[in-house]
Amino acid sequence: MMNALLLLVLAQTGSAQVKNVVVIVSDGVRASEIFSGADRALMGKGGGVENEAGCVEKFWRDDLQARRETLMPFLWKKIAREGQLFGDASRGSPMQVTNRARVSYPGYNELFTGVADPKLTSNAWVDNPNVSVFEWLSTKGYSFQAFATWATFSRIFNVDRSKLEVHAGWEPPFEGDALRTPGKDLIDTLYRSTTPVFGGNALDALTFAALKESLVTTRPRVVFLGLGETDEWMHAGRYDLALEALQRADATIADLWATMQAMPEYRDSTVFLITTDHGRGGLPWDWKHHGASVIGAEDIWLAALGPGIPALGVRSGTGLVTQAQVASTIAQVLGESWTQTAPRAAPPLPLWPTILSRSAREAPPRR
Numbered sequence: 001m002m003n004a005l006l007l008l009v010l011a012q013t014g015s016a017q018v019k020n021v022v023v024i025v026s027d028g029v030r031a032s033e034i035f036s037g038a039d040r041a042l043m044g045k046g047g048g049v050e051n052e053a054g055c056v057e058k059f060w061r062d063d064l065q066a067r068r069e070t071l072m073p074f075l076w077k078k079i080a081r082e083g084q085l086f087g088d089a090s091r092g093s094p095m096q097v098t099n100r101a102r103v104s105y106p107g108y109n110e111l112f113t114g115v116a117d118p119k120l121t122s123n124a125w126v127d128n129p130n131v132s133v134f135e136w137l138s139t140k141g142y143s144f145q146a147f148a149t150w151a152t153f154s155r156i157f158n159v160d161r162s163k164l165e166v167h168a169g170w171e172p173p174f175e176g177d178a179l180r181t182p183g184k185d186l187i188d189t190l191y192r193s194t195t196p197v198f199g200g201n202a203l204d205a206l207t208f209a210a211l212k213e214s215l216v217t218t219r220p221r222v223v224f225l226g227l228g229e230t231d232e233w234m235h236a237g238r239y240d241l242a243l244e245a246l247q248r249a250d251a252t253i254a255d256l257w258a259t260m261q262a263m264p265e266y267r268d269s270t271v272f273l274i275t276t277d278h279g280r281g282g283l284p285w286d287w288k289h290h291g292a293s294v295i296g297a298e299d300i301w302l303a304a305l306g307p308g309i310p311a312l313g314v315r316s317g318t319g320l321v322t323q324a325q326v327a328s329t330i331a332q333v334l335g336e337s338w339t340q341t342a343p344r345a346a347p348p349l350p351l352w353p354t355i356l357s358r359s360a361r362e363a364p365p366r367r
Helices: 002-013 031-036 052-059 064-071 073-082 104-113 133-139 182-193 204-217 229-235 239-261 323-333
Strands: 020-026 084-086 144-148 165-168 222-227 270-275 302-305
Touching: 020 239, 020 323, 031 064, 052 064, 052 239, 064 073, 064 239, 073 084, 073 239, 073 270, 073 302, 104 133, 104 323, 133 144, 133 222, 133 323, 144 204, 165 204, 182 204, 204 222, 204 239, 222 239, 229 239, 239 270, 270 323
Parallel strands: 020 222, 020 270, 144 165, 144 222
Antiparallel strands: 084 302, 270 302
16 A cells, blocks of 8 residues: 555655755845736836837837747747746636745745744844755755855855855856866856946856856756846846846746757756745836735745646646745655655645645655
8 A cells, every 4th residue: 555655645745856956036036027028017117118119129028928938938939838927816726925024034044944944034144053955955965056145045055064065146156277278267257247237246147157057067866946137137227228228037948948958867867846936016006016014025926847747737726836836846756755854834835636635746855
């Protein structure tokens, strides 16, 4: 009986196929852009748009499906057809943060630990006291690399304690590497010579270039990519540039998927989980902002693609799912149980709809 149950769980999770997981966050992306495409109400002066006609021509389509495919073609032509999307409240599948701060650091902590920490209420430059699922996986033998635009990730991952390999902010990512390549030399030079437009937040293109170059010589089983320009341009009141950044983020995800599918170590054995750290306001006067008092900043989304992930598209009727469920989901797709180690963590997302109990839904440990 136990062997039959084990086989059923493995078949539902597809964990026997999955050896790697990639987690990608595009900071501060509203669920409304994900599921409805560009917002016409913000494509003028109210959205800080310099060329309204050009913005409308590039991003607006009267048809909903055409509009969202125009903004994020990989998400809607690939993931929505072959994977899953959570967060469409209109279809009974909302997704929200559980932390009350509704800003980045508390969001990333919730995302990576499975629990909202009430002591983390801001983006203060402090070491995270909480152990992430990535730190735990590294103790189980999973190699890990993080490339992120925001310098604060070195504190979110608490690299002094965790010893995780994290390249964040404007620090040249390959400085001190014994194994040099022309690509590493060029990327380090670009980091040193590029004007830091967003302060401690590096440009998405540089961060992604560093990740791709690293994959030339390393093959981590767990990867985190943190993109930040979507949030920065929203805060700057430039809706047109925020749309540009989101479209580029989608292209980045497509590029990384193609790159890894071309590598034997990752082909047909890698799951992508793509999400955001918080939402933001949905009104003409608060779309730039997020935080505890901003209605809508709690609304987020998640996309999943990879072997064993049922092709259910935009999920409907799931009820509320939360950011806190992502940490256990990261472990689950690898055949690990984060909640056995962190019992306060939320259970995994229902990627595999099942009548099994919560304890049975988590695949048994496997490396």
